[in-house]
Amino acid sequence: MNFPELIQSVFDDTLGPGQSLSLFRPELTLCATMIAILLARMILPRWKTSGFYLVLLGLTLALAFVFPWRWFAEGALPGQEIFTGLLAADRFSVALRGLLLLFTLLFVTFTQIAGRWAPEDGAEFFVLLLGAVLGMCLMVSANHVIVVLLGMEMASLPCYVLAGWQRDRRVSSEAALKYAVFGAAAAGILLFGMSLLAGALGSVHLPTMGRRLAELLQAGVDPAQLTALILGGLMVTVGVAFKLAAFPFHFWIPDVFEGATAEVAAFISVASKAAALGLLVRLAGAFVGVPDARQFLVVLVSLLAAVTCTFGNLAAYGQNNLKRLLAYSTIAHAGYMMMPVAAMIALAGGQGSPDAPLSEAQKAVAALLVYLGIYLFMNLAAFAGVAFMRNVAHSEDLRDYAGLVHSSPGFTVCMAIVMFSLLGIPPLSGFTAKWTIFLALVSAKLWTLLAIGVLNTVLSLFYYLRVVKVMTLDAPPADRAAPRIPLTSAAGAYFAMLTVPVVALFFLWGGLSRWADAAAQALFFTTFGP
């Protein structure tokens, strides 16, 4: 293939009938919005609303371009590679990008209601935010090592800055520095691991890497090469585990959450996790076709999930700062969410029953998506509650929540609902989320992991219940005015609005489940097609 032909083929792929660019419209919209915000600020310096409406418009447009409702129609978007294999465009990426953009839409509204930065900083905040979301969108559709790295860095760098947003506070700067240093180290390890894998396998295209690995293992592999492969796999896992805050690489989360504002913590805990999980599914999905790699990965991911979950729940016990408590709860939930990934890897070898529209492995991915869809509302609501309380009571300490039920009953009821849902008892959607992942573990026959998951629910019982107990049963402190957040205020109404899906998704879980099933359909045919 000579140079003009190459150019022609790239041109065809981008603008031709393959329509790579049209499937990339959400990301392009995000880029355009970022530029528009910066330009608007330059041209209209007195425009104090700081681009909030521009962001809303841009995000709505992007969400419309993702088109999560159209692609799930029968037979639409069976899954394809775009930009000559750099990105995967399938329903899974549509679903996750839809979730991310929906979350960002809710999140931007939330920052507008709760945010407390000087108006002139608003534009930068939104630009950084959109940049991070752009990176996350790339992460969940990554089909190529370069995009994995690019996406992860694009998602991480803005987050470092966002963590240190309150420049005048020492803890905030400390949080940003810690996050940046650890993040850089993790990115370096990931890069090293990727280069080992790419070197050993001779490709940077993820599905090709999987195929090469299968060939290599079939032909026989010498020990040095095997060491390189295992080391590479472990290092990539370290990089992803850092983004996920899985157990040995979780230590940044509590400090970062404590230093950052509750808003940024909500963003990192939901969006960043969702993207990292999507990336984990992509990376694992590339190698699950190889039996040896599958066994290796099942043990690795199960172990990470079990330890992360247990550690998060145990460490949350002693916390008196609610944001720190939620940080550990986030770690525990990351553990829960890795469980269906382990199930997916374990099940990837088997064939679904012939009359089932989904294979067992795809069902596990659907379980992950259900969990993510519910977790989005639960965790955003939890952090929103913390932020609204901070605005009123100027404290994130659990003691200052004492007797909140007397002064703000509606707010307390919503907060209690969120806590019980995070704990996962019926009739709240947190139970639905746990139920679906437990079913996935059952079909993968990962009994130990199932037992650990259930026992962890018992472990987590105490600290969630303590928050509820402090708010409702303890006497309000006498020395200060009780904080008041009526449900009729903007904050209260927003909080109540977030609580509605937390309850409703339990009763109307069928829709979410069907949506997740449709998203998971045809997932592996992009990476492991016939």
Add this chain to the structure above:
Amino acid sequence: MSILLLTSIFLPLAGAILLPARRERARGVALLTALLTLALAVVLVGCYPGGTAPFAKTDYTWLAGSGVPLDVRFSVALDGLSIWLYALTALLTVVAVLISWEAIAEQAPLFYRLLLILETGMLGVFTAQDLFLFYVFFEFTLIPLFFLIGIWGSEERRYAAMKFFLFTLAGSMLTFLGLLAIMLWDFYHPIGTPAPWKMTFSIPELTTRYAARPMDPAMQMWIFLALFVGFAVKVPLVPLHTWLPLAHVQAPAAGSIDLAGVLLKIGAYGFARFSIPLLPAAAAAAMPWILILSVAGILYGALVALAQSDIKKLIAYSSVSHMGFCMAGLFSANRLGIEGGTLQLLSHGLATGGLFALVGMIYERYHTRKIADLGGLARRLPVLGFFMAVMTLSSIGLPGTSGFVGEFLILIGLFQRGWAETLPPDALLRTLSVLAVLGVVLGAWYMLWLYQRVFFGPVREPQGQSHREGDSPIFPDHASMVPEKSGQSPQPPVRDLNLREILALAPLAVLIIWIGVYPRFFLDRLAPTMNQLTAGMRQAETRLERTKDEIRMTKECRISKCRMPEDSTDPRFPPPRPFRHSSFDILSSFGFRPLSFAKPQAAFSPLIPHPSSP
């Protein structure tokens, strides 16, 4: 009918949501809602035809995933096991609302809301015909009760609420695993050649399927143990009972009524609904252990009750004792015992619910629950004394009251099992039956002693306290009337029961007498379902007997050096049968030694018919 049942379950929830914010109106609406629910329940009970078919069934698809073989249904119905517990719940909620009329002053609308939400949860537990739905309601009852105890309880309410929640939820997590395993085992062992590609959660369907194709015994034992933890915490069986006295004593009167009257029943209900019909071999094998725990609970609860100085604590421990009777009856594997155990659930709910209500009334008047502070109240409050007498006598088990019927049937069941139905006579069963009788005697002792100390003798009222705290909000006019230094007992205007309180207690008393005088009405409605549900366990238990018999025969033959006749027609020497579901197999697979081995007897007594012989 089915629309009535559906309405009665969700009416309290609707009432809770629509409750007005003012206290006077809130309690009025709450009472109205509870009464309407009770009216619906009475209609349903009146129309209940008996038999084993589910009554007033509603069945909707709830969660049937397109890609997942889930088939969770919203399915509610009544049957012989649930109908009386369902009606009891509706009745006791009315009592609870009436009891709280004056007692709850702070945040009353929230209180009634939680009470009504709790009612929906409890009604749902008893009517759910779907595993998933059952678990949802089962857990859901915890949340309102947590707040009821934690906000309106007495001094140690926070600790009590936390302990109650932790114990119950920790236990129910294992129950959750057990229920999950029941559903999955069925899914992975389909009946018939074409695998029905769905996970069925329907309890009646699972029950018939498990009856047609029992699970292998070792597996049954594991699942039984998992279910056991959650249900035994609820009942509570003895080593897991420690949350109960605390929660009962600290809860407000209405909370205690619901807790003792209904929530404890959920544990026993779980055993009767899941453990016994679905895992019959394990239930039969676990029978000696459960009986030991139950009888230990009967005696332990009674002995500890004897030592109490607090009326509420005494009744709480008596609950441990009485629930021991219920469990002993259910696990006696004898029809009379099982019917008695189920009836005793109802009877205990009425009597103990009434007792807790009465303690609440006494507390409202005197602000004390100490037995030592009170005396001669029968003279002061004759009507209260009358109702207390009725409840006490039912609790003791006096003939003519409901307690007698329940406990008598349970004891008959145990004795039949110990003497007539077990061959050779089993020393353990016999000892347990006799010890259970001892529990009745102890029950009479502590309840009558309580009644004597509080209601008879010289009038003794907490004078010192009410004198010192002249501005006590309960009887403000009392202090003004009492002379400063009076040697004799003053005449405090502590009023007797008013009409509202009498109306709260009268239905309980009427039902107690009704069950005591004419139990047929109640037993007829529950017996067919209970027989069906426990048929598997009784059969497995009979198999256990035959196994013992065979062992004895073998040993006898070895001793007398005779050969076992291979094809004997002599009924004394039945040909050895291959048995697969023997409990001994299960036990030995767990490494247990069978507990109920009996010494071989020299001669076979032909007076007692063999259970398997026609």
